[in-house]
Amino acid sequence: MSTQGRVAVVGAGAFGGWTALNLQRRGCEVVLIDAWGPGHVRASSGGATRVFRQSYENPDMVRLAGRARQLWMEEQERSRRRLFDPMGLVWLAPKRSEVEQRLLSNLTNASVPHEWLDADQLAVAYPQIRTDDLEGAILEPGAGALRAREACQVVRDALVTEGGSYQSSWVEPGTIRSGRMDDLRLADGSRVTADAFVFAVGPWQGAVLDRLLGWSLPVTRQEIFVFGTPPGDDRFGPGRLPVWAYHGARFWYGVPGDGDVGGFKVADDHRGPAFDPTTGDRTPSAQGLDDARSFLATRFPGMADAPLIAASVCQYTEAIDGRFLADRLPGLNNAWIVTGGSGHGFKHGPAVGETVASFVMGDQLPGAEPAFSTCSERRSG
Incomplete structure (x- = not known):
């Protein structure tokens, strides 16, 4: 999506919240949706604290964490x-x-x-x-x-203050036709339409990947x-x-x-x-x-x-080699997934959101950032 438009982001954890906020700050109209709220107790981004460090064997994670710290x-x-x-x-x-x-x-x-x-x-x-x-x-x-639960709520609040919107609901992918996703189905039967969709659903990624690709992450x-x-x-x-x-x-x-x-x-x-x-x-x-x-x-x-x-x-x-999975969903030109925190993703959240926003906006292609894996890597692996 090279032009500004409406984007629906599913998942208000570290990856989804920061992706939504970055897209909003780049001029998109963003709606953020989460079933139980930012930093809720079932989420991988929940809890009181997360460790922040740059001590990594992978130099790409050192670099990404440095950007996240800033x-x-x-x-x-x-x-x-x-x-x-x-x-x-x-x-x-x-x-x-x-x-x-x-x-x-x-x-x-x-x-x-x-x-x-x-x-x-x-x-x-x-x-x-x-x-x-x-x-x-x-x-x-x-x-x-890092103060995990509080940070997720701060990011959600910043999104709303800066013109985005937030909804609490369970979500399923909606109508798909001609290589595009038209909408999302919410728990009350209503639908959310958008120009682009980002699924940042953490451990619930199977609901998207199993349905659309026939595999999911452990x-x-x-x-x-x-x-x-x-x-x-x-x-x-x-x-x-x-x-x-x-x-x-x-x-x-x-x-x-x-x-x-x-x-x-x-x-x-x-x-x-x-x-x-x-x-x-x-x-x-x-x-x-x-x-x-x-x-x-x-x-x-x-x-x-x-x-x-x-x-x-x-x-x-778990994503490949401890990297994060961020890619366009194969067969869909307006839907993306970011997941695979691999036990260390929270600290990188701001930099992950910045990177995924650049993918959605068309500034760089998935696979260009070596800290992230792609759907094609998972299939071939």
């Missing part, structure tokens, strides 16, 4: 709402492996401030972390935590636990500890002071079983809690007896 800061200033807590990140490494070497090289090449701390330096800087079995850590001071169940910090002990709060990641046999990560929940967030990045985001049971498992407690006691001994104060289940939608 856009996050601009929106924070524009909205006068705190969206980003730049508390830093410490990447804990049992060994300085090839992964850590690539991270360090990519950060250096992208001029991202960072340093390597050996185990002794790490122990002095963060005595609340067990370090005797670590070789060291990467410290990325410009990293931190969706996995992930568990998150938040533990209460000891009363009067600030060692495990955001003033004393950065966001952290542990690159061991399994990859763990966490956030001190988890947004409006408070406490100490712990999550296992290991991919869980297949999961349906609509009907799946979101009761955290006893095994998941035991694993989190065991890790917490080992890595943060002062939290060994910490009480569980919150727990949740979310989901990852």
